[in-house]
Amino acid sequence: MRFLLGLAMVAGLSAQSFYESEAPYLSEEAAMMRASQLDLGRAEFLGADSGVVGGYGEFTLRFTVGRAGLASGGALRIATQHDFGWDMWGGTRLQMKDPAAPNFLVIRTSNNAKIAWKPYPQGGADSLFRDYHPWQTINEFRVEDKRLNPGDWIEIVYGARSGGSPGVEIQPMDETAFMQKVYVDADGKGEFLPLPDSPTLRILPGEAKRLHVIAQTDAVVGEPLWISVWAEDSLSNPASGYGGVVDLAVEPGSWREVWRAEAGDAGARRFEGIRLEQPGVYRFRARSRDGLEAVSNPVRVHETAPAARIYWGDLHTHTRYSDGRGTPREMLEFGRKYASIDFCAVTDHAFTTTDWMWEEIQRTANEMNEPGRYVTFLGYEWSGVTDVGGDHNVFTVEDSMPLIRSYTGYSYRNLRMYHGPNKQAGHVEDLFRMLAENFRDENLLVIPHFGGRRGNPEWHNPKLQRGIEIFSDHRRSEDWATTFLERGHRVGVMASTDNHSGNAGYGVRRTAREVGEDQPLFSRFSPEEGGTALIAVYGESLDRQGVFQGVYHRRTYATTGERIVLEFSVNGEPMGGEIEAGPDASIRLSAIGTTAIKTVRIVKNGKILHALDPGGDTAALEFVDRTGAAPGDYYYLDLVQADGEKAISSPVWVN
Structure with a gap:
């Protein structure tokens, strides 16, 4: 000890x-x-x-x-x-x-x-x-x-x-x-x-009550792709003792497989080397012989390899090293094995993270990083109160970085608070200044979020603050995030769980017992909402550099947990980009939902410019804004499914 x-x-x-x-x-x-x-x-x-x-x-x-x-x-x-x-x-x-x-x-x-x-x-x-x-x-x-x-x-x-x-x-x-x-x-x-x-x-965990099928979003004709199947109990935990038999199939297509769950599977199995020989949109279906059923997210099979592919991740999780549960390794393993995300980061509160904990977080992230399979980043949460900047997550593409802690509103009697000699950042501007000493070649990111001490748009560093967390287990926070855009901050849109329960990439889907009644509970503040939160990144490669550059250059969108496919561009510039001012703007979008899409909205400067109600699970639109694209304008895509799940793209800004 x-x-x-x-x-x-x-x-x-x-x-x-x-x-x-x-x-x-x-x-x-x-x-x-x-x-x-x-x-x-x-x-x-x-x-x-x-x-x-x-x-x-x-x-x-x-x-x-x-x-x-x-x-x-x-x-x-x-x-x-x-x-x-x-x-x-x-x-x-x-x-x-x-x-x-x-x-x-x-x-x-x-x-x-x-x-x-x-x-x-x-x-x-x-x-x-x-x-x-x-x-x-x-x-x-x-x-x-x-x-x-x-x-x-x-x-x-x-x-x-x-x-x-x-x-x-x-x-x-x-x-x-x-x-x-x-x-x-x-x-x-x-x-x-x-x-x-x-x-x-x-x-x-309890007995299996539900199946999940998760599939690679972007694939290429004839190249191997993967799917993952896992069983959960009635309270959203992995049913690690599951021993059922599950029949798997692709629609459309002839691929078939059977999963005979064994003890060593711990309730999950990944199938690799699947090849589809025709371009199109596919889904995988799972039916267990004990009555459970699930359908995967859509899979786009391209004729040739795209320049960038969609990767899914969770960049905001907490372990027992702050106020969550489980170890960093357990958190990252859940994201890999069950949530089947492509990338992940542990972001424990810096002020409760001791030096030896930080060493272990870094070591674990580096050990579990597997380019081409599962990318893990180093990160932490700087947790200043809102009046001095609010909560911000800090990430690096490197394999080490200094831990900069915040002064907090907690009592000095608290044994878990950091009381050591290392310099701390009392204000978010101090954080920016201290991080700038380590900034090179786009190797750092600082992402504000709603959280317990919501991020404050009063202070902004355009080199470091490249995104904003719009969805999490806390709530759906478009109202708060819009204040950053209204101030002219060019931040990409992203989402992550802010998970404190050990479930990277899956969020809080629990049932609370209140006065003898069961109520579905999504978040601490918004029990009427459903879902979790994921970030989608268009990355050139599934490794630290490829994913990080996608986030840094704002090639991202946010969903409330469903793996909805979004494409959005203005004058040919994809989400996160910038265009020159002009008399009009040509907007192109396409979407593939995980269920029927209720509405797709083009938003300009915080107001709906045009809306489309496609009825089915796909949407495509070309639209010209003839009101003019003036300097400072911004456009983004807002999608709502019939089941209430959402996706929001990063904006395109006008110079």
Whole structure:
């Protein structure tokens, strides 16, 4: 463990003097070193150590008191990034009033000490969010009467079933290590130190309820292409135990295949080397022999290789290294194996990312980068509050870059916040200036997004800010993104999930239990919306340089998750480009939907210039704007499918 590295530094200090004399506000690693030196105790789960998503369970966490003891007035705080219900974004459902109801909590001790329980939800006056982020939900267990001595224990039973409770609600997303992070205040003076090792549960997926078929968007006659099939449970997790038989076919065409799912498949299989001998638009269909069915996105088969092909990606994800779940490797592997995206980046919040975490993120991205198959980029999120610029993701095409952190609104008491000597950027203009020292040959990108601290159009760097995230799990943010275009900022349009659940390229498609009713939940703010978010890039090659140049030169469009095919040009200049002013503008568009297209709109300067309602799943139009293309004008394409899914192109600007 990393905490062992610092034990020599404190070897000459007694536990008591070290505990009382050192400054209480340290890094998390330093605090764990101190907890180890003091021997505050250990925590573990007894009995069951796994559960199934969306179900119920009974889990007993035992804290055994260490050499430091646990005084009257001392306490434990147990924190989670997601609690057992779908309360990742606030609150807790544990209760001690009704032993027959869900989420019943029982507390017992080896010496009959009285323990007071106090929950700290994420919001409200009692919240400890600023002090403990990213450990979102806090439950405190405080000793009210007699001291617990070394070897004594406290047991916390989540979902105690002895009184008829079905158990504690289990979160809807699978997770290899759902951690109960244990902090200890041994003497009751208010200094809570995290244990070096906190117990974890494994959250398992459910049975398969849905199939997905994902196919390569652009292919060439006679050249090999790929498709991917995967099974998910009712809560959008990979059904890793799936063992069905799936018949696969292409429409139109004669290609056929059978997938007999095996344990080693973990619920997904990729088929490569498929060749189609005629140009056209194809779709692949999957039918399982247990009644599941799916149709792929459209595949364009070209007569000859196009200069650029559409590649799909997710450039905004969070792992447990900030306020998400899973490791960077698990996040990137989901994007590769299940979401079947072509490129991806982990973008953990820089202010919660330690130096060793950043080293591991970079190492993992470089190890998993496979040109021609799956491209991984280095990135992070600079998370300044809106008044100093707001959230921006930073990317590079290189295999390393410095991590520039932001000052934040979180408490200086927070152990996970960066408190080290490295220079930070207090304002987005500081970020631009510091990044400019590393800018060469179009090797950096800075992308603002809506997020928790929405990006501010007040400040703009045209060399670095080459795009804007218009869709994410947060919401569909055309209203916010338009403010950048209205100010004349020439930013390409893109989308990414901002996923905190370990599912790169798939977003948040969950079911929330609210007052006993199931409701489809898309995002934290817009439960009426559906979908996720993906960026489409026209790239000359599937490698870091090819994809990055496509993004940098704004050859991008955004979708709410469906792999809709878009082409858009003005006077022959494709999306993201610039044209000269003139008396008119010739606009050409084409689209292939994943279902029927409801409307296609040509937008000029934020207003609808022309609309087409094609009725089917394809659209094509040539239109001349005779009102004149004046300097500063911009055009883009906005498409809405009958199922509500959307796609928006990057603009073409007039010089």
